[in-house]
Amino acid sequence: MVFPVIHSTLDPRALERELVARYDLAQPVHCQLINRANNDFYEVQAGSDRYALRVAKADFRTREAYTYEAAYVHHLHTKGCQVPAPVRANDGSLFFEVEAPEGIRTLTLMHWLDGKTFTEAMSADDAAEVGGSLATIHNAGADFSSESARVITATNMLDERIPHLLGMLESDPEDHDFYVMATEAVKAAYEKLGPLNLPRGPVHGDFQFANVMRTVDGSLAALDFDSCGVGLLIEDVFTFVWRSDMEIKDESINTAFIDGYKEERPLMDGELNNLGLFRVTRDLVMSSTFAILINRVGPVPGFDGDFGPFTALARKHLSDAGLA
Amino acid sequence: MTFPVSQSVLDSDALASELAKQYGFKGAVRCRLLSRGMNDIYRIEHANGPHALKVARTGKSNDDEFAYEQAYVNHLSENGIEVPNAIPLADGSLFFSVDAPEGKRQVVMMRWLEGQPYDIFVNEEDAHRLGAFLADIHHASKDFKTPHKKIVRSEPKMAERLPYLLDMVRDRPDDHAYLERAGATVLERMAALDPATVPSGACHGDLQCANAMQLESGALAVFDFSDCGIDPLAKDIAAFYWRNDFEGRPETVNQAFVAGYESVRPLSPDEKAAQPLFRLLRHFLITSTMAQYVNRIGPVPGFDKNIEYYMDMIRRYGEQASVS
Numbered sequence: 001m002v003f004p005v006i007h008s009t010l011d012p013r014a015l016e017r018e019l020v021a022r023y024d025l026a027q028p029v030h031c032q033l034i035n036r037a038n039n040d041f042y043e044v045q046a047g048s049d050r051y052a053l054r055v056a057k058a059d060f061r062t063r064e065a066y067t068y069e070a071a072y073v074h075h076l077h078t079k080g081c082q083v084p085a086p087v088r089a090n091d092g093s094l095f096f097e098v099e100a101p102e103g104i105r106t107l108t109l110m111h112w113l114d115g116k117t118f119t120e121a122m123s124a125d126d127a128a129e130v131g132g133s134l135a136t137i138h139n140a141g142a143d144f145s146s147e148s149a150r151v152i153t154a155t156n157m158l159d160e161r162i163p164h165l166l167g168m169l170e171s172d173p174e175d176h177d178f179y180v181m182a183t184e185a186v187k188a189a190y191e192k193l194g195p196l197n198l199p200r201g202p203v204h205g206d207f208q209f210a211n212v213m214r215t216v217d218g219s220l221a222a223l224d225f226d227s228c229g230v231g232l233l234i235e236d237v238f239t240f241v242w243r244s245d246m247e248i249k250d251e252s253i254n255t256a257f258i259d260g261y262k263e264e265r266p267l268m269d270g271e272l273n274n275l276g277l278f279r280v281t282r283d284l285v286m287s288s289t290f291a292i293l294i295n296r297v298g299p300v301p302g303f304d305g306d307f308g309p310f311t312a313l314a315r316k317h318l319s320d321a322g323l324a
Numbered sequence: 325m326t327f328p329v330s331q332s333v334l335d336s337d338a339l340a341s342e343l344a345k346q347y348g349f350k351g352a353v354r355c356r357l358l359s360r361g362m363n364d365i366y367r368i369e370h371a372n373g374p375h376a377l378k379v380a381r382t383g384k385s386n387d388d389e390f391a392y393e394q395a396y397v398n399h400l401s402e403n404g405i406e407v408p409n410a411i412p413l414a415d416g417s418l419f420f421s422v423d424a425p426e427g428k429r430q431v432v433m434m435r436w437l438e439g440q441p442y443d444i445f446v447n448e449e450d451a452h453r454l455g456a457f458l459a460d461i462h463h464a465s466k467d468f469k470t471p472h473k474k475i476v477r478s479e480p481k482m483a484e485r486l487p488y489l490l491d492m493v494r495d496r497p498d499d500h501a502y503l504e505r506a507g508a509t510v511l512e513r514m515a516a517l518d519p520a521t522v523p524s525g526a527c528h529g530d531l532q533c534a535n536a537m538q539l540e541s542g543a544l545a546v547f548d549f550s551d552c553g554i555d556p557l558a559k560d561i562a563a564f565y566w567r568n569d570f571e572g573r574p575e576t577v578n579q580a581f582v583a584g585y586e587s588v589r590p591l592s593p594d595e596k597a598a599q600p601l602f603r604l605l606r607h608f609l610i611t612s613t614m615a616q617y618v619n620r621i622g623p624v625p626g627f628d629k630n631i632e633y634y635m636d637m638i639r640r641y642g643e644q645a646s647v648s
Contacts (some may be wrong), residue, residue, distance in 0.1 A: 003429075
């Protein structure tokens, strides 16, 4: 009997054959694994053309969610946003599926974007520009609709993921109890947001600096729409802030990012009055997300199983938000 | 049909259940993936204390070679060398295998070493100590006997993997021609070594600073015997050279390592004369191996498609070994 596995790396030669069968590509086709983590990415060279191939982790999203993502990214592309637009296969589809040992994996062939993703060395000017680009994406997505919308709700993510984190913290009652308390406080605060009718719409879902690229022509491109869906636009802002808090650790970068965002999409009072809540919510979502990931992909840079930095951020931001 | 895969990550919960069965553990067993690379390494928590677990990659060693490795490690342990010796299963054997989707993978549970791994930037004093430690290992290996067989076989591995490197430089005719020519010369010179003056024995195969640690007791420990086997003893030094070269450390660190080695086991004139050749072979082998495995495990830190550094190293040490 084949031993159960949680992740596999697809054979690149078999992938080449699959792509040749499904897409109208120049020959020869060569796949090279360039990133192996939650999703695997391959660089595909087809004749003189370059593409990126994403092999999503198994059974992570529904087919409807991938349909939504592909349509959303395609929509942004048609609106002039720089995004890795999916390539249409011979049968007209924007992605396909294969049966990997751990489950169904969804593959999306995308146009290659040439440039450099941002690092923790980004400047305040860059942050402002990146903030503006997120608002542009939000504005461009305002008229996008899809029957297969994936709804993103931070509190639902916490319900789903926090138990994994608590399981890992069984031997650390202090942190365990903090996360229980913080989650309850955040969920209670979210219940009060309903009447505010905060702006909702298509969101990127993980707009951290490493998912933004300065392309060779000097413009900005957004990558990795894996977490996209319909949600509170303001939550998207804090996907940037979380990564910035973890690695850049310079409040002026966050301020510049938010100011840049507001230039393109002014924030409502209800959003401005709850920035602290959205910040700590993202902290909790990410702590619990990494707890799930740790046994799938191994230690993640900056996360070797020590929740210290994660918890310190969450504690500070819970207090800042007046929820401690 | 299940899509072909090149590597997988075993399910941690299934692994914990298997360990409980194989080792006769009572109570809860928890596996946490620590690193995912050529082999996957886990930390195992259970009632009898932490252990390390290695899940070997498919095809790295056959069962006889894997048995050699475990017998060698346990021999060293019995002879006073601090190593992660294999823990016997309930039936007395030292490892078991599972059928992963990509093929059979051996699994060995080992003693957990508590200490501080060597920083990759070792100084001359550390290098001297590590050199002497390698010679201690070679001394302790002298009376090692086992019915199992494992030959390091760097030369056939290099010959097998060199085509992957050649493929990466297919658009660079000068480098391509040099690698072909120099590679053939290295193999010829290795074949011409006199086993009487360049003796072979059981070797670690990859004793570089990253595979050594200082235990809390102050003693040195060595781990990762995946590349062990019968090989020229003096060639075992070259793994240290390679890593030191890779980290950009001065030649005085290599000299200190060799001096430390010779303080315990003096090199014969022929062994000394062969050092540049061993060093060049190591650079050839590692670069070719990375070229081969980049599609299995994804980018190796420091080894992306920019192979200028590696070509520089091969040419530099080719010149020192009078290989042009």
